[in-house]
Amino acid sequence: MARKRVSAASKSIITFLLLLVLVFVAFTFLHKQFLSTRNISNLLKHAAINSMFALGALFVVVVGHFDLSFHLVCSLAGMTTSYLIASDVTVIPSIFAGLFVGAIFGFGNGLAVGRLRLPDMVTTIATGAIAWGFAWIYSDGAYIWKNATTSGILLINDALILHIPLPVILMLALYLLSYVILHLSRFGRCFYSTGENRTAAIFSGINVRAYITTAFIICAVLASLGAILGNASQGSGSVRVGMVFLLPAYATIFLGSAIFKKPTVYGTFLAALFISIMLNGFTLMAVPYYYSDFIIGLVLLVALGLSSDIVLKRRPGTRSEVTL
Amino acid sequence: MKPASAVLRTVFQSRFSLIWLLLAMVLGFSLSSQAFRTPENLLEILQSSGITAILVLGLTWIVAIGEMDISFADVAALVSMITAFLAVKRGFPIGLALLLAFLGGSLIGVINGFMTAYMKIPSLIGTIATGYAAKAVAKILGGGKPLPIESGGSRIVYGFVFGEIFGIPILFIVTLAIYFFCRFLQDQTVMGQHLYALGENRQAAREAGIKEPRIIFFYFILCSVLASIAGILSTALLGSGVSEIGGGTLTIQGFTAVFLGVMVVKAGKPNVIGTLIGVIMLTVLMNWITLLGLRTFIVWLARGSLLLIGVLIVTLSSYQKKEYRIQIR
Numbered sequence: 001m002a003r004k005r006v007s008a009a010s011k012s013i014i015t016f017l018l019l020l021v022l023v024f025v026a027f028t029f030l031h032k033q034f035l036s037t038r039n040i041s042n043l044l045k046h047a048a049i050n051s052m053f054a055l056g057a058l059f060v061v062v063v064g065h066f067d068l069s070f071h072l073v074c075s076l077a078g079m080t081t082s083y084l085i086a087s088d089v090t091v092i093p094s095i096f097a098g099l100f101v102g103a104i105f106g107f108g109n110g111l112a113v114g115r116l117r118l119p120d121m122v123t124t125i126a127t128g129a130i131a132w133g134f135a136w137i138y139s140d141g142a143y144i145w146k147n148a149t150t151s152g153i154l155l156i157n158d159a160l161i162l163h164i165p166l167p168v169i170l171m172l173a174l175y176l177l178s179y180v181i182l183h184l185s186r187f188g189r190c191f192y193s194t195g196e197n198r199t200a201a202i203f204s205g206i207n208v209r210a211y212i213t214t215a216f217i218i219c220a221v222l223a224s225l226g227a228i229l230g231n232a233s234q235g236s237g238s239v240r241v242g243m244v245f246l247l248p249a250y251a252t253i254f255l256g257s258a259i260f261k262k263p264t265v266y267g268t269f270l271a272a273l274f275i276s277i278m279l280n281g282f283t284l285m286a287v288p289y290y291y292s293d294f295i296i297g298l299v300l301l302v303a304l305g306l307s308s309d310i311v312l313k314r315r316p317g318t319r320s321e322v323t324l
Numbered sequence: 325m326k327p328a329s330a331v332l333r334t335v336f337q338s339r340f341s342l343i344w345l346l347l348a349m350v351l352g353f354s355l356s357s358q359a360f361r362t363p364e365n366l367l368e369i370l371q372s373s374g375i376t377a378i379l380v381l382g383l384t385w386i387v388a389i390g391e392m393d394i395s396f397a398d399v400a401a402l403v404s405m406i407t408a409f410l411a412v413k414r415g416f417p418i419g420l421a422l423l424l425a426f427l428g429g430s431l432i433g434v435i436n437g438f439m440t441a442y443m444k445i446p447s448l449i450g451t452i453a454t455g456y457a458a459k460a461v462a463k464i465l466g467g468g469k470p471l472p473i474e475s476g477g478s479r480i481v482y483g484f485v486f487g488e489i490f491g492i493p494i495l496f497i498v499t500l501a502i503y504f505f506c507r508f509l510q511d512q513t514v515m516g517q518h519l520y521a522l523g524e525n526r527q528a529a530r531e532a533g534i535k536e537p538r539i540i541f542f543y544f545i546l547c548s549v550l551a552s553i554a555g556i557l558s559t560a561l562l563g564s565g566v567s568e569i570g571g572g573t574l575t576i577q578g579f580t581a582v583f584l585g586v587m588v589v590k591a592g593k594p595n596v597i598g599t600l601i602g603v604i605m606l607t608v609l610m611n612w613i614t615l616l617g618l619r620t621f622i623v624w625l626a627r628g629s630l631l632l633i634g635v636l637i638v639t640l641s642s643y644q645k646k647e648y649r650i651q652i653r
Contacts, residue, residue, distance in 0.1 A: 066448055066449070116636075116639065116640075117639065118635050118636065118639050119635065119639070121392055121448050122579055122583060122631065122635050123632065123635055125575070125576055125579055125631065126576075126580075126628045126629075126631035126632040126635060127628065127632065128628070129576050129624050129625075129627045129628030129631065130624070130625055130628035130629060130632070131628075132624050132628075133620075133621040133622070133623070133624030133625035133627075133628060134621065134625070135621075136619070136620045136621035136624065137621045140619060140620065140621075141620060246452075247452065247453075247456045250449060250452060250453075251453075254449065288463075288464075288467075288468060290459075290460045290463035290464055290468060291460070291464060293456055293457075293459065293460035293463070294456075294457055294460035294461060294464065296456070297453050297454070297456040297457030297460060298453075298457060300449070300452070300453040300456075301439075301450075301453045301454070301457070304439070304443075304445045304449060304450055304453065305439075305443065305445075
């Protein structure tokens with residue numbers, strides 16, 4: 001039995017790797033710059049940012065909720081960091097201040113959804129709008145690039161450790177940590193059981209509210225980190241930095257779930273690579289961004305179609321409601 | 325004949341409080357702002373709230389069932405761009421362009437409904453995907469830019485959008501008529517009963533023999549059809565096809581209107597009259613804020629806080645009553 005399960009998972013991984021190689025080879029033939037060191041490094045940096053958003057949202061999906069605010073909350077975090085750097089604060093405190101602002105909004109979402117039991121989507125749409133409003137305070141929506149080149153904030157995107165870009169190392173470390181938490185530890189079991197059967201989780205003594213709140217905080221903080229990295233790669237703080245990451249994040253998670261039968265860290269990682277390769281390839285071939293929006297939308301639809309019976313059993317009305 | 329005190333008590337019930345708030349707002353803004361009380365401005369409020377009201381009518385019922393539709397604003401944008409693209413770039417007669425655009429928008433509804441009702445995909449994620457795809461197609465058609473329609477627009481649509489009877493826009497009168505017809509559908513027919521039965525207890529409704537998938541399918545199509553009509557109207561109003569109607573604020577405005585409306589008439593349930601009041605209230609408020617010339621962040625804070633307040637009131641009131649809980653996850 002155990003062996004069978006292992007072989008099924010490895011089959012999924014092999015399928016996925018084949019898919020990755022297929023896309024990779026296709027783009028190598030389509031554009032000769034694709035395999036250049038510079039492009040691969042760009043691709044990996046983009047994958048690092050993209051997969052950070054997806055990893056955060058994964059936690060929220062695992063506890064059975066959705067967050068529609070992280071792409072706006074992270075804009076506020078990014079702007080906070082850029083603003084602090086522009087007003088001559090050193091880099092590390094600025095980054096932590098940004099992450100802290102993100103965490104506050106994540107905590108707010110978690111309280112609203114976990115404790116007050118507000119409907120998650122509408123609530124996060126509202127908190128997203130509030131965060132987006134705050135993001136405009138600093139500069140009325142203008143880019144902030146003062147001190148960007150002199151303060152060293154760009155290093156978190158450009159630095160190389162053993163010839164590997166820092167964002168990539170950050171991504172690998174965060175994914176490894178999340179893998180250990182979600183798949184090897186007791187906490188991971190609690191996250192999954194909160195999402196799969198909340199009633200059973202409550203009766204097993206799991207502090208469901210705490211896990212939901214934690215998931216929302218993780219989501220907001222990782223998205224904020226993604227936004228700070230994104231701002232560093234652009235060289236300026238922008239209020240729109242996170243806007244493009246909402247759809248790819250969910251496409252990534254559901255693509256991963258479609259192949260591995262449930263939302264997992266490794267599935268998300270491979271799917272994030274897949275989507276980044278596609279986006280990078282299209283950018284390289286000078287396809288306007290709205291075409292890739294369309295293609296990612298289609299990928300998400302196909303992934304949903306493939307994973308519909310398996311991952312998405314938790315439908316409203318079929319889930320029993322227990323008053324906390 | 326009821327005694328006067330009983331009439332007063334009915335009129336000042338908490339479920340009508342939003343209507344009084346709206347009246348107070350209009351009165352207060354008119355007294356305080358000269359720009360607000362000009363006839364042109366009030367006319368503009370009625371016009372634009374008419375279009376928004378048609379756009380979110382279907383959404384009201386989707387939320388009442390306990391589902392979600394994020395794509396409605398993008399459907400309107402898609403319809404707007406298809407109309408402009410066919411009429412301007414391909415030289416189609418405007419009537420045919422409108423018809424094809426309308427069908428294109430409705431197709432999104434068919435996809436949404438099929439995914440939600442028959443494939444059991446959560447409507448939120450499904451409609452995020454179709455909404456993004458629709459918006460992307462709209463941008464592809466216009467090459468990322470708006471497409472102006474200079475001439476040869478449809479007389480009927482223009483007359484409909486800009487016409488007036490006794491100083492009141494025809495558009496607004498028709499919107500009112502549609503809303504009162506839908507109120508009748510919602511409160512007096514079996515269709516409406518099924519709608520709220522599904523929203524209240526999906527399992528019980530299913531076991532009572534309500535054809536759940538068929539009804540959900542129908543409402544998703546209805547939502548996109550109404551959004552398509554709104555898309556056509558706003559194309560006429562703006563005189564061009566735009567891929568982001570209202571600068572991407574329509575999604576949040578729509579949900580805010582629906583959730584403010586939950587407080588009106590049928591306490592705790594999304595309903596069409598409440599949505600209409602919510603839409604007018606939002607339009608009045610946003611118009612006033614724009615006239616004041618406040619900074620963008622205040623506008624967004626107002627939008628977000630209003631929606632949050634709406635959701636809070638709905639959820640907290642359903643704690644006490646236990647009779648209805650909006651089941652959108």
